[in-house]
Amino acid sequence: MNPPPDAPRVLVVDDDPPTARLLEVALRRTRAKVVTHHRAFGVLDAVAVHRPVVVVLDVMMPGLDGPSLVELLRADRDLAKTRVVLWSALDLDDLTRRGERCGADGVLEKVRGPRAAVDQICAWLLDWDALDLR
Numbered sequence: 001m002n003p004p005p006d007a008p009r010v011l012v013v014d015d016d017p018p019t020a021r022l023l024e025v026a027l028r029r030t031r032a033k034v035v036t037h038h039r040a041f042g043v044l045d046a047v048a049v050h051r052p053v054v055v056v057l058d059v060m061m062p063g064l065d066g067p068s069l070v071e072l073l074r075a076d077r078d079l080a081k082t083r084v085v086l087w088s089a090l091d092l093d094d095l096t097r098r099g100e101r102c103g104a105d106g107v108l109e110k111v112r113g114p115r116a117a118v119d120q121i122c123a124w125l126l127d128w129d130a131l132d133l134r
Contacts, residue, residue: 013061014058016038040064085108
């Protein structure tokens with residue numbers, strides 16, 4: 001599906017390109033335009049440029065981890081309201097604690113797979129912002 005130019009954007013940030021690609025392919029089945037980023041540095045600029053409806057952010061990245069990036073986004077007046085979901089292979093309890101501490105809007109377990117992640121992202125966006133990506 002080719003999204004229209006004004007389609008809602010989803011930013012996927014993961015330092016492992018094959019993992020990011022799996023989620024990107026699954027998200028392309030929605031009406032979202034998917035933008036990927038493979039390192040922590042530059043994420044704030046990518047959010048400012050692309051204005052995604054949600055950022056799916058890997059937790060464990062070299063240099064700057066996902067929760068630290070959430071804190072930086074929340075501290076930026078122009079980007080603070082950006083929806084951010086942490087995405088990780090960590091166990092759910094640890095992931096949930098990290099998400100709550102940094103102010104993430106939600107958490108997703110990588111072990112559930114990209115289709116389950118997309119289903120959850122779509123459900124959240126519908127609930128949070130009345131935005132239907134299907």
